[in-house]
Amino acid sequence: MNIHSIRQWFERAGELVNEFYNAPYRSAIARAKRDEDDLFMLLVFSEMMGVPNPAAYYTLELQPLMLERFHEWHQRMGMEHSPLDHFRCC
Amino acid sequence: MNAIFVMLLGLGAMFLGYVFYSKFIAEKIYKLDPNFKTPAHEFEDGVDFVPTNKFVLWGHHFTSVAGAAPIIGPAIAVIWGWVPAFLWVIFGTIFFAGVHDAGAIWASNRNKARSMGSLTGDVVSKRAQTLFMIVIFLVLLMVNAVFATAIAGLLINFPSAVVPVWGAIFVALIIGQIIFRKWMGLGAVSVLGVVALYILIGVGPSVPLTLPDMAMGLSDNAQWILILFGYAAIASLLPVWMLLQPRDYINGLQLFIGLILLYGAVLLLGPDMTAPAFNANTPEGTPSMLPLLFVTIACGAISGFHGLVASGTTSKQLDKETDLRFVGYFGAIGEGSLSLATIIAACAGFATLADWEAVYTSFGQGGVSAFVEGGARIISEGVGLDVGISETLLTVMAVLFAGTTMDTGIRLQRYIFQEWGNIYNISVIQKPLVATILAVGSCLLLAFGAGGADGSGGLAIWPLFGTTNQLLAGLTLMVITVMLVRLGRPMYVTLLPLIFLLIMTVFALIIQLQGFYEKQDYFLFFLDIVVLIAAIWIILEATATLSKVSKENKRNLQR
Numbered sequence: 001m002n003i004h005s006i007r008q009w010f011e012r013a014g015e016l017v018n019e020f021y022n023a024p025y026r027s028a029i030a031r032a033k034r035d036e037d038d039l040f041m042l043l044v045f046s047e048m049m050g051v052p053n054p055a056a057y058y059t060l061e062l063q064p065l066m067l068e069r070f071h072e073w074h075q076r077m078g079m080e081h082s083p084l085d086h087f088r089c090c
Numbered sequence: 091m092n093a094i095f096v097m098l099l100g101l102g103a104m105f106l107g108y109v110f111y112s113k114f115i116a117e118k119i120y121k122l123d124p125n126f127k128t129p130a131h132e133f134e135d136g137v138d139f140v141p142t143n144k145f146v147l148w149g150h151h152f153t154s155v156a157g158a159a160p161i162i163g164p165a166i167a168v169i170w171g172w173v174p175a176f177l178w179v180i181f182g183t184i185f186f187a188g189v190h191d192a193g194a195i196w197a198s199n200r201n202k203a204r205s206m207g208s209l210t211g212d213v214v215s216k217r218a219q220t221l222f223m224i225v226i227f228l229v230l231l232m233v234n235a236v237f238a239t240a241i242a243g244l245l246i247n248f249p250s251a252v253v254p255v256w257g258a259i260f261v262a263l264i265i266g267q268i269i270f271r272k273w274m275g276l277g278a279v280s281v282l283g284v285v286a287l288y289i290l291i292g293v294g295p296s297v298p299l300t301l302p303d304m305a306m307g308l309s310d311n312a313q314w315i316l317i318l319f320g321y322a323a324i325a326s327l328l329p330v331w332m333l334l335q336p337r338d339y340i341n342g343l344q345l346f347i348g349l350i351l352l353y354g355a356v357l358l359l360g361p362d363m364t365a366p367a368f369n370a371n372t373p374e375g376t377p378s379m380l381p382l383l384f385v386t387i388a389c390g391a392i393s394g395f396h397g398l399v400a401s402g403t404t405s406k407q408l409d410k411e412t413d414l415r416f417v418g419y420f421g422a423i424g425e426g427s428l429s430l431a432t433i434i435a436a437c438a439g440f441a442t443l444a445d446w447e448a449v450y451t452s453f454g455q456g457g458v459s460a461f462v463e464g465g466a467r468i469i470s471e472g473v474g475l476d477v478g479i480s481e482t483l484l485t486v487m488a489v490l491f492a493g494t495t496m497d498t499g500i501r502l503q504r505y506i507f508q509e510w511g512n513i514y515n516i517s518v519i520q521k522p523l524v525a526t527i528l529a530v531g532s533c534l535l536l537a538f539g540a541g542g543a544d545g546s547g548g549l550a551i552w553p554l555f556g557t558t559n560q561l562l563a564g565l566t567l568m569v570i571t572v573m574l575v576r577l578g579r580p581m582y583v584t585l586l587p588l589i590f591l592l593i594m595t596v597f598a599l600i601i602q603l604q605g606f607y608e609k610q611d612y613f614l615f616f617l618d619i620v621v622l623i624a625a626i627w628i629i630l631e632a633t634a635t636l637s638k639v640s641k642e643n644k645r646n647l648q649r
Contacts, residue, residue: 019142019146023146023150027403029329032329
């Protein structure tokens with residue numbers, strides 16, 4: 001038994017404890033985070049839906065970054081296709 | 091008889107059950123396939139479906155199913171003597187609980203990890219699904235009322251535990267923040283949390299806290315119940331990471347520490363079982379052991395609540411199908427061992443028979459307090475810890491378990507109310523706060539309705555709670571049996587427990603009905619009738635479905 005293997009063993013034990021802590025609530029927390037992200041998404045695309053947004057100039061820059069999650073988002077919100085006229089998705 | 095012998099006999103029997111019977115179940119009945127692609131892999135999303143190490147999953151499953159119920163039930167049931175309780179816990183765990191829990195995971199695993207409720211709708215019928223929802227609601231209602239009463243009783247009997255119990259909540263709140271904000275690693279935080287909790291437990295006996303006997307026309311019992319529900323309402327509205335998650339984690343650690351401490355102390359001390367093996371001299375008003383024993387001990391022998399955990403979360407995280415033998419069956423054994431420890435504590439922890447009889451003065455009395463007192467004596471004499479501290483330790487353990495269950499229970503009930511609001515389009519009920527108030531209100535109604543204005547009689551519904559819990563287990567067993575019949579496999583391993591459970595629950599309900607009528611307790615009389623209707627409904631549903639399915643099978647064979 002050398003120091004290295006002991007350390008590995010400790011790291012593995014730490015991972016398991018972490019999992020033991022997180023596993024039961026993983027889904028609840030992920031869902032809460034997703035809700036927050038959804039709100040943010042709404043903020044970024046609000047101008048396009050006719051909701052005035054004073055920060056529109058800045059959120060415009062974020063749109064390409066959010067694009068990847070846009071499809072998932074509009075489907076989750078119960079809209080089969082993109083709700084925006086000038087913003088096709090699928 | 092020496093308690094060491096009882097302990098080794100019980101643990102040995104359960105271990106043999108795991109080695110032989112669960113192997114038979116896994117290979118011959120459920121035919122677990124290591125190559126089956128589990129839902130955790132098929133739908134892996136990092137949120138609900140995550141393949142998890144089987145030991146972690148077992149720890150999670152075990153700590154979510156083992157709470158205060160496997161302590162309260164056996165602690166009440168030893169009033170008939172320790173042998174009946176012992177036998178039912180051991181045989182129940184081996185032939186009922188293990189098969190049921192592993193079966194629930196298996197059934198869910200083979201059906202895209204869906205919950206038992208929606209499975210019932212598919213496998214049995216839509217009517218059965220409605221029934222399932224009703225039974226779940228009843229179980230939640232009763233569990234909250236009963237646990238609030240049990241906690242109130244403990245806090246009054248052991249005032250030294252008041253400071254540590256509420257202090258533990260603050261410790262959990264702080265731990266939650268530290269972990270959420272990633273200020274410290276989990277290992278260090280766990281050590282700190284446990285140390286803080288045990289310092290509180292050590293301090294507890296020197297700062298006992300009691301509420302005034304009467305305040306605003308309410309007894310101390312009623313005051314505690316109101317405080318507890320107030321707390322549960324607030325706690326259930328907080329995000330889970332803030333309080334529930336760290337508290338669950340500390341409880342899990344406490345569970346392991348408590349079990350090791352109790353069993354270790356029994357080994358070191360080797361006390362005698364002072365309580366009678368069969369109690370011929372039961373206090374007046376004690377109902378007949380048959381069938382009441384089988385509903386008084388629900389968790390610890392078989393419990394429908396496990397099916398909800400097994401199909402709700404455990405099945406979504408199963409890495410390999412063969413893991414469910416360890417996770418489900420051994421999880422049930424873990425709970426059985428907690429019940430066994432309770433039986434030993436409540437029966438071997440008293441110096442003389444007279445001491446024991448002084449605690450068990452009437453049915454429903456004694457209970458958890460006997461577990462705390464007896465267990466504390468064993469720990470203090472076995473390990474050398476101060477009696478006051480040992481008592482505080484066990485009280486804190488039981489109260490924290492029950493408290494977490496209440497918190498979760500209110501949360502789940504709130505979801506049910508919100509869902510109803512959704513179905514019937516009542517927008518007010520969909521608001522979390524309103525739904526929580528409704529949930530707490532219905533539980534309070536039960537706690538006080540059952541026990542009068544001082545709320546002390548809430549434990550009177552314990553057997554009724556056990557009965558409802560067994561019915562839930564019956565529904566799960568029915569689903570598993572129908573699945574087995576459809577697959578053309580032997581059904582007796584689940585059918586026999588199902589028949590036994592249904593006979594005992596109906597029998598128990600009728601006996602209790604008579605008791606409530608004689609006591610003119612019309613509130614519980616009415617509740618009993620509701621549960622009885624559900625029980626008869628389940629019997630009809632099970633008979634109809636099973637005869638239909640076996641006819642289909644025969645027809646298929648003839649072709």
